[in-house]
Amino acid sequence: MFDAKQFINESIQLIREKIKGKALIACSGGVDSTVAAVLVDKAIGKNLVALHVDTGLMRKNESQQVKKLLEDLGLNNRFVDASERFFNALKGIIDPEKKRKIIGELFIRIFEEVAEEEEVEHLVQGTIAPDWIESGDQLRDTIKSHHNVGGLPKDIKVKIVEPLRDLYKDEVRAVARELKIPIAERQPFPGPGLAVRIIGEVTREKAEIAREACYIVENEIEKAARSGLMELPWQYFAVLLPLKTVGVHGDQRAYGYTIAVRAIQSIDGMSGAYSKIPHEVLDRIATRITNTLGDKVTRVVYDITNKPPATIEWE
Amino acid sequence: MVKIYVIDNGGQWTHREWRVLKYLGVETRILPNTTPYDDLVKNDIDGIVLSGGAPRIGLKDNLGRCGEYLENADFPILGICAGHQFIARFFGGKVEPAEIPEFGKVGLIIDKEHELFHGIPKKSVAWVSHNDEVTIVPESFDVLAHSDACKVQAMAHEKNPIFGLQFHPEVEHTEYGMQVFKNFVDICKK
Numbered sequence: 001m002f003d004a005k006q007f008i009n010e011s012i013q014l015i016r017e018k019i020k021g022k023a024l025i026a027c028s029g030g031v032d033s034t035v036a037a038v039l040v041d042k043a044i045g046k047n048l049v050a051l052h053v054d055t056g057l058m059r060k061n062e063s064q065q066v067k068k069l070l071e072d073l074g075l076n077n078r079f080v081d082a083s084e085r086f087f088n089a090l091k092g093i094i095d096p097e098k099k100r101k102i103i104g105e106l107f108i109r110i111f112e113e114v115a116e117e118e119e120v121e122h123l124v125q126g127t128i129a130p131d132w133i134e135s136g137d138q139l140r141d142t143i144k145s146h147h148n149v150g151g152l153p154k155d156i157k158v159k160i161v162e163p164l165r166d167l168y169k170d171e172v173r174a175v176a177r178e179l180k181i182p183i184a185e186r187q188p189f190p191g192p193g194l195a196v197r198i199i200g201e202v203t204r205e206k207a208e209i210a211r212e213a214c215y216i217v218e219n220e221i222e223k224a225a226r227s228g229l230m231e232l233p234w235q236y237f238a239v240l241l242p243l244k245t246v247g248v249h250g251d252q253r254a255y256g257y258t259i260a261v262r263a264i265q266s267i268d269g270m271s272g273a274y275s276k277i278p279h280e281v282l283d284r285i286a287t288r289i290t291n292t293l294g295d296k297v298t299r300v301v302y303d304i305t306n307k308p309p310a311t312i313e314w315e
Numbered sequence: 316m317v318k319i320y321v322i323d324n325g326g327q328w329t330h331r332e333w334r335v336l337k338y339l340g341v342e343t344r345i346l347p348n349t350t351p352y353d354d355l356v357k358n359d360i361d362g363i364v365l366s367g368g369a370p371r372i373g374l375k376d377n378l379g380r381c382g383e384y385l386e387n388a389d390f391p392i393l394g395i396c397a398g399h400q401f402i403a404r405f406f407g408g409k410v411e412p413a414e415i416p417e418f419g420k421v422g423l424i425i426d427k428e429h430e431l432f433h434g435i436p437k438k439s440v441a442w443v444s445h446n447d448e449v450t451i452v453p454e455s456f457d458v459l460a461h462s463d464a465c466k467v468q469a470m471a472h473e474k475n476p477i478f479g480l481q482f483h484p485e486v487e488h489t490e491y492g493m494q495v496f497k498n499f500v501d502i503c504k505k
Contacts, residue, residue, distance in 0.1 A: 001338055002338070129330050133327055133329075133330055134327070139323060139324070139325030139347065139348075139368075139369070140325045140326070140327070140329075140369060141325070141327075141369040143327065166330075168334065266487065266488075267487050268331075268487060270327065270328060270331055270486060270487070271328075271442050271483075271486040271487055271488045272488070273420065273488055305419075306418075306419035306420055306488075307419070308418040308419050308442075308444040309418035309419055309444075
């Protein structure tokens with residue numbers, strides 16, 4: 001089995017050997033990057049700068065929560081609001097792989113700017129096994145370019161360090177528990193954020209819809225799990241489809257987008273079975289999404305495909 | 316410690332195979348399928364797993380140097396997905412595009428008792444992901460299991476410890492996947 005204690009000791013040693021001087025970590029506030037940040041902090045202390053970038057594509061109130069988390073963990077942290085840059089860069093982009101590459105490159109450019117100011121040579125990333133597996137290589141097909149691997153530009157000025165490269169999420173969680181990190185059980189959220197949950201072009205308006213819908217799905221499913229109606233899935237969220245359909249709101253025609261609800265059971269994200277959510281919970285989700293989002297969303301559907309054949313996120 | 320290496324044919328789940336072996340206390344590494352046989356056996360290994368690979372690789376390509384391993388090995392070999400299909404072709408069988416490709420969940424039905432399936436019920440859930448399948452089983456092999464859409468979910472050589480699995484025992488969702496690996500590790504220990 002996996003020995004989290006041993007892993008922590010070994011990786012602190014390895015990090016000390018690899019990183020001389022200062023380092024920057026890109027911290028989304030998810031389990032992977034937070035665990036990587038705490039490990040590197042243990043290895044090199046205040047020589048680590050933990051940077052959080054608000055892409056405008058984070059979930060509801062997420063960036064504020066991440067900022068607080070980094071402070072609570074006692075990390076030397078910095079915060080950059082780059083939402084304008086991300087929305088501009090994504091204007092008119094529909095192809096999911098292009099989206100991921102644009103986001104990957106923009107992240108790196110922002111990291112490089114901060115790295116220069118902070119005079120650091122090393123960039124730490126919370127990359128885990130599925131990120132590089134699915135990004136593809138000489139031997140492996142590209143399923144999707146994870147922004148931190150396949151989305152990286154070729155010309156990078158910083159040296160990349162990835163202490164969690166051989167771990168899967170369940171193992172990262174075991175490390176997080178051992179390190180007493182409060183968000184050890186947080187569900188995965190992709191690096192490109194809501195951009196890959198908005199099918200088609202990403203705009204500020206669509207980001208608002210996807211953000212609210214994701215919030216409702218998370219909130220209702222967590223409530224249902226707490227009251228024993230269902231098990232908490234591995235991942236659960238909303239996807240905004242560019243498909244408009246007809247509704248009837250107060251005897252008037254409405255014409256709005258479609259939200260797909262996705263919930264899946266897995267331990268490592270490499271295979272998955274869709275969650276058998278009770279109908280009463282699906283019912284609550286659909287009603288609340290359509291009532292909250294008014295004529296913007298006229299239809300809610302549930303995704304019942306396993307992985308494979310589908311992937312967990314839609315893009 | 317028993318030493319079983321994973322030969323990487325470019326599968327999505329190659330690293331999962333490594334993980335399952337590691338969890339079973341096996342000394343393991345992932346090696347590219349271009350590793351020469353002589354370099355492979357220098358490590359004094361007790362067995363190898365031939366991983367799956369990118370779409371259609373099992374259909375015609377050489378699958379790196381897997382042929383060399385099958386020709387020379389005196390240790391057990393477990394082929395998974397594309398690895399399994401390559402074993403079939405190597406021993407004179409045939410692999411063709413499946414009439415019904417299978418992705419995700421299937422019912423696995425064991426047809427023949429075998430030490431690889433020790434402790435596994437006749438019917439269980441397995442996870443698959445394949446476009447192609449073994450359509451003609453080599454003469455020296457027995458079919459061990461099937462699913463609704465795929466006649467050859469598992470096969471074993473009559474005499475030598477060479478096995479092929481179309482399904483993926485390394486993924487979490489295959490009900491008795493860990494048990495299959497345990498059995499393979501036991502075979503390698505002999």
